[in-house]
Amino acid sequence: MKNVSDDVVARAYTSAMTKQGWRVVKTSGGYGVLKSTAGTKATKSTVVRPTAVTGKKGQGATKIDR
Amino acid sequence: MSKRGGWIWPVISASVPVVGSFAGAQLIAWGIRDTTGIQAWLFAGGVTGVAAAVGVTVAGKIVEHRRGTSIDRARRNQLVKLRDELMPFASTTADMARQPHDVRQAYLKTTAQTAATALRSVVADHVARPRAVIYLLNADNEPVSMDSIAHSGRGERPRPFVQGTTRGDAALSFIEKKAVGFYPDLQKKRPAGYDGTMSGYNTYISVPVWTESGSYGMVTLDAPKAGSFDDGDVALVELVAEMMSIAFEIGQDDDVRVAE
Numbered sequence: 605m606k607n608v609s610d611d612v613v614a615r616a617y618t619s620a621m622t623k624q625g626w627r628v629v630k631t632s633g634g635y636g637v638l639k640s641t642a643g644t645k646a647t648k649s650t651v652v653r654p655t656a657v658t659g660k661k662g663q664g665a666t667k668i669d670r
Numbered sequence: 671m672s673k674r675g676g677w678i679w680p681v682i683s684a685s686v687p688v689v690g691s692f693a694g695a696q697l698i699a700w701g702i703r704d705t706t707g708i709q710a711w712l713f714a715g716g717v718t719g720v721a722a723a724v725g726v727t728v729a730g731k732i733v734e735h736r737r738g739t740s741i742d743r744a745r746r747n748q749l750v751k752l753r754d755e756l757m758p759f760a761s762t763t764a765d766m767a768r769q770p771h772d773v774r775q776a777y778l779k780t781t782a783q784t785a786a787t788a789l790r791s792v793v794a795d796h797v798a799r800p801r802a803v804i805y806l807l808n809a810d811n812e813p814v815s816m817d818s819i820a821h822s823g824r825g826e827r828p829r830p831f832v833q834g835t836t837r838g839d840a841a842l843s844f845i846e847k848k849a850v851g852f853y854p855d856l857q858k859k860r861p862a863g864y865d866g867t868m869s870g871y872n873t874y875i876s877v878p879v880w881t882e883s884g885s886y887g888m889v890t891l892d893a894p895k896a897g898s899f900d901d902g903d904v905a906l907v908e909l910v911a912e913m914m915s916i917a918f919e920i921g922q923d924d925d926v927r928v929a930e
Contacts (some may be wrong), residue, residue, distance in 0.1 A: 626846045628814045629884070630805055632693060633922030635777050636809030637884040638846055646848050650912070 683730040687723040694719025750806055751795070755788035759913060767920045775922045781917040782806075782820035789891060790822040791909050797898045799824040801871070804914060805831070806887040818885060822895070825870050845878040846869075846887040852876075852904050855896035872896040875904050877911040879918060886918040 625642035640646075694716045700710030762784050766777035774929040782804040789802035801823035805816045813833035821827060831841035840861065844851060851861060852875050871892035879886045891903065 626842070628807035628809050631922040632771070633778065633918070635778070635886065635918070635921070636807030636814060637886055637918075638807055638842065639884040642844060645882075646880075 677881040686726040690719045709744045759784040767927030778921045786820045800893045803890045877907045879911045879914045881915050
């Protein structure tokens with residue numbers, strides 16, 4: 605269980621991370637993932653997305669529901 | 671990489687056939703016209719020149735054929751080795767995806783170990799004493815750190831990169847940029863903010879493991895001798911990092927939460 609000073613330390617680190625433009629989020633896998641808070645979004649040029657996923661996912665689901 | 675003195679044979683194989691055949695023809699023609707009694711010497715010189723030209727041309731063709739054959743064989747061996755080394759990595763990752771979520775973390779470590787072993791093994795064919803390391807972010811630590819989850823090759827288990835230290839901040843900023851780091855000779859050029867000890871290595875390649883969810887860690891490859899790595903090695907580290915991103919993605923559910 606954390607005490608007050610631990611929380612202060614944790615907040616200080618979180619603040620420092622935000623200033624640096626990123627923060628580390630704990631995943632449900634137990635490890636962390638570093639997320640950028642600077643507003644820049646990098647995308648992978650290597651990814652080839654299937655058209656079935658990018659274009660018509662919602663439409664297909666609606667048809668099944670009917 | 672070209673060996674020192676490797677220019678000698680190309681110069682000989684290009685010049686001797688031209689010079690030898692020209693000089694040989696001139697000497698023989700001179701011998702036919704000669705009336706001074708040195709005809710035999712001129713003929714002998716001419717025949718020698720032509721023989722040298724023919725000999726070097728034939729030798730050049732043989733060397734070229736052998737070199738082509740050995741390059742082809744090396745390429746085949748390299749591809750087979752790539753398959754042998756990367757196959758356990760891919761198979762373990764695929765098996766990880768089949769498991770219940772709560773046991774995937776154990777698989778992640780095994781997958782990382784197969785990745786580090788594969789990377790070190792493939793590179794070890796042309797690099798002396800390489801070391802491959804896979805790092806992941808440890809969000810439980812305060813301050814956060816990036817810890818070695820698996821390593822293969824030379825040396826001890828690498829130290830973690832701790833946020834708040836010069837070394838740690840440089841590494842965390844590096845993975846946030848999602849760019850490749852390649853330093854052929856650390857004595858000549860180092861990354862900004864680099865505060866590493868360079869214990870046992872003088873060159874390294876570092877590639878973040880990331881997806882559009884964020885950066886999970888990084889894959890590094892280092893070696894004691896500067897200039898050991900080339901662009902092919904960088905490409906291989908990039909491939910391993912990309913494959914590791916599969917394991918990191920399937921090691922979790924979508925419901926990520928902020929560390930407390």
